[in-house]
Amino acid sequence: MPSVGTGSVDIRSIISSIVNVIKSRANVVCTAPCDGAILKLHYRFTFFVLIGGFFTVWYQWYHRDVITCVSHFNADTQVRLDYINICLSYPYVEIKEEGNKENPRRRYLLFYRWVTWSFLVLAGIYYIPRKVSKNFENPKCKKLIEEVAAHSFKVEVEQQIIEKIACYMIPNLKTHNGLYIKYVLINILALFIDIFALNYFDFLLQGRFIRYGIEAWPFERDPKGFTDYVSQTFPPFAKCNLNEANELVSKRSELFGCHLTMMELYEKVFLMLWVWLIVLIFLTSAYIVMLFLAFIPKFRELWLRSAKPIFAPERTRTLISKANENMRTGDVYLLYRFKGHLSHAKFYSLLSRLADPKLNDKVKPEDTTLLDTKTFPQGSNSAKGIGIYPSASDTRNRKAPMPPQNVQPPMNPEYIKGLFSNPETLARHGQIAPNDMAQTRPLLSNSKNNTSILIE
Template sequence: MLSVFNSVRSFFRLPPHSTDGPIFKLHYRATVGVLVACCVTLAARQYVGDPIECTDAGHVGKSIVEAYCWIHSTYSVHAALPGRVGEDVPYPGVQNSRGKERRVHRFYQWVTFCLFLQAILFYTPRWLWKNWEGGKIQALMMDLDVGICSEVEKKQKKKLLLDYLWDNLKYHNWWAYRYYLCELLALANVVGQMFLMNRFFDGEFLTFGIDVISFMEDDDENRVDPMIYIFPRMTKCTFYKYGVSGEVERHDAVCILPLNVVNEKIYVFLWFWFLVLFVLTAGCVAYRAVIILSPRIRVYLLRIRFRLIRRDAVEVIVCKSKMGDFLLIYMLGENVDSLIFRDVMHELAARLGHRHHLHMHPPSLGGGKEIQEA
């Protein structure tokens, strides 16, 4: 078990080089790590301990009743959900169910699998980007993130990086748009998972966090605890069997679901975490849209992030490049040694400025004076 949790810790370790943004990392590292940890915890409780405990229903046998109720689900009685425990009802939702509306609980067998599916869905945008990115950033870094190497080697690597940026300028838009698509998929995934869990919990999850806060602030004793309503700790189960006379006998059992104590805490946390993740990711998508539309913002961002680069060099690079080049340059700046990156950017700006100067003032053909004299 400890080895499993040690593997989960790897989701929270930062990689040696970065190929995406911090908000994107929250999806495939922090969130996937949390979901996998919850999945492992519930699996251990479910398959090592007793996920359900039921009373003996009419001398049927405790183990038989528990197996039946775990497989075929349990239920609560709607009329017994409000009321004072110990006076009106023995427990919210536990009451004689004949002729009364029931709320059936089928989710608890599938929570572990649902969490694992959610972890896969959160990692999918990262998997797509990892394949589309193709190791470009790592290949261009050439160990320049360390900055400790011989001057000859450093000069050679800087020239290789500079030549690549010069030769491939304005050819990175499709590469950048695929990354932006992955961030958009991450946003769609958060929204989709909220509705997925809402369907999983019979339409009660979208307002779950708000209901929990409202319940904690309200002093009305007749209100139903939303955590008990969605994750009941005590439920009923009806077992049918043949009696001595050959007639079908009905036996009601009361079951305790200890896993729901853990489930309610997990999904309260996930509700608030997904809300925060949605707000951050929506802001990130809007930020990307501004970058695409405004070169001035690109200049500002490069100036703020990489202060060692001269302002005129930044303006020349942004003016002579496209949005995809900005993303590649920004990611390289996040990974390469700051002094080396400064030198490469200054040399790239000098080349771009020289080309612009030649374009505006092309050299004369020469020999005009000799021709005239002849």
Template sequence: MHQLFNSLKGLIKPKLCITDNIVFRLHYRTTVVILLAFSIMVTAQQYFGDPISCITKRNIPANLLDSYCWIHSTFSIENSWNGKVGVDIPYPGVDNSKEMNAFRVYHTYYQWVCFFLFIQAIFFYLPHLMWKTIEGGLIRNLILGLDKPIVKSEDLLMNIDLLSDYLRRSFTMHKKLFFGYILSEILNLINVLVQMLMVDTFLGGQFFNYGWSVLQWNNWSWPLNYNPMIQLFPRLTKCEFFQYGPSAGIERFDTMCLLPVNILNEKLYIFMWFWFYSLTIVSIITVVYRLLMISFLSTQTLAIFLNCRTLKRNKITNILQNGNIGDWFLLYLLSKNIDPLNFHDLMLHLEMKIKNKILSNHIENEMDKYNLHRLD
């Protein structure tokens, strides 16, 4: 089994440069791996058996009947879900389809599950791809080896000076970086909501309440009883096959088909239901958190302080007061990647250079005023 998932190892390896948060990674790493793994699992016949197996009729080859019913869909009888198995019906959803009041519910989704899961995985990766394009490797290029706790003293001083000088010169120039990240987080939230709507449409409008129905169901004593999982993912369905008989007349064969693949599907989608709802909740919390970051300087200061506790909060506040939200975000990402002691020295150097720049600007302004006064 492990050979099936070797190709997914690259998605779960920890990255050396962190440019996002754990919620973001739940979208483009964890969720993508889950969906791709599910897509592989539903196509792994050698581990889970044939996806469909129908009861053959007369001289109809079994593989022909299986292929026909798989391609042309199977169906359940709606008014036979709650009948007594072995007395009224042979299985929940299976009954005589020749009766006039036998309303059919057709099942075609199982043909597309593996493709649908793969497409979902692509959509969950797109916001990360957009953010990766916007960020463009900036943080990785700015680290300058300061992520290591032990650096040669001359290299340490030189790199801190280079980085602090860049940060001072580029202050107020990083709004695009922050709002690009905000947009990516909002797209993550929109995407998971749209994905839930797509899955609900894909499953015939039964996904939104699927998890609640399963949680409320308490009669699991006999596996053949009607339950929400069997209704959405029936394990036994019906199929009609037509062929010419000996007298050239059309013969109709009403057969039953076992769907082992639905034993897997019902578990995959109940997990997906809980996962998508949980992901939606944490994504909403993340967006609210970002709004707080925009609104309050104290929350910005606290976010950086939690990554470098040796730095006094007033030092962080003094630096942030001279920049904008984009500058805070760049410093925040650097604080997540640079060693705390090195980041402490970097912030002290940056504060000193900002003060020197402010003092220099003040002196220039006073000189300009003095020169203008003399001209007058």
């Protein structure tokens, strides 16, 4: 199969782009409450491993010959391209069974041409835990972890960090079990995806993948007869038979011998995938067992273990036991997430507050800002995004303030009466002539038909 034009795809630039993305994402602090290291191994590391495997195999398919065939009847004759196209899809090897060596059984290598795209399909499946964890997140917890992680290295605000964590944790104790159960379910989903991937590759390789690494050990090859397990799973040489069913050889039957050059790459790629999937299944299973053991009160106290500071009046174990009595599994898990961003001394101070349930009455609801304006004045970069100013989402949902209304001051009716009855005032404003005597004295008693002009 002739290679498609060289230089059309620069594999080095693709690999460098993938490596740069991995490096940039590896330095991001995990702040989502329903996310963790095991889940990152699935939706991030394994995802990029499968994408890298796809591009590696795909590049070989379009930049080198993937099959070479010769006719068993005339080796000097060049095989037609349409025959080679069929041999790419339906090569086979003969398996001679004991007692029936004259009629060997054929095993068709149907995966040879299309196994490349299985990496792309599995990469999309391995990203499912990330999409599910985003839907299960608690926005308040996520925002709080982000603020603590962003300012945990600042010594001058460490006490205010403790105050904010306490202001959230104490009123919300024993309310985070639902968040913890969601986190456990996501890890179970990741384990099911690992088992599915193992069986998926086993189906593609015709039942020879699950025990691939075990049967291949100690990796002794047979380059003469190709009888070892690796060569039997990915045979480098195969046959191809075209007969009347293929509708291309009329009434003849053509037999070709083919060299499948990609098999040498497949056997190494799938061996690394097998090792990684076994390790990933083991780590995920052990982590899920640890998450279930956290429902035991004594076991989850291990999550809160920290060094005793010099000013501590009592032992850390005693303080952890007191705090554990006031919390459930979800609270301990969330506190464990905060622990990774705090020093041992400040974490001890936080535990001392959580160990006393009476502190719930001392928390002020208005103390929701992490820092005050004295430490960071308005407009400074250190004060942005940490609770001093409202976020864009808060201001977007807030109603606009009512415009100020002009309120008229109350007037005295007696003053208005005297003002309009004074002829000098009316003359000053051009209402009457200064010497008009008819207007200076209203005729109030000349007739009963006269109308009073006084303002009551």
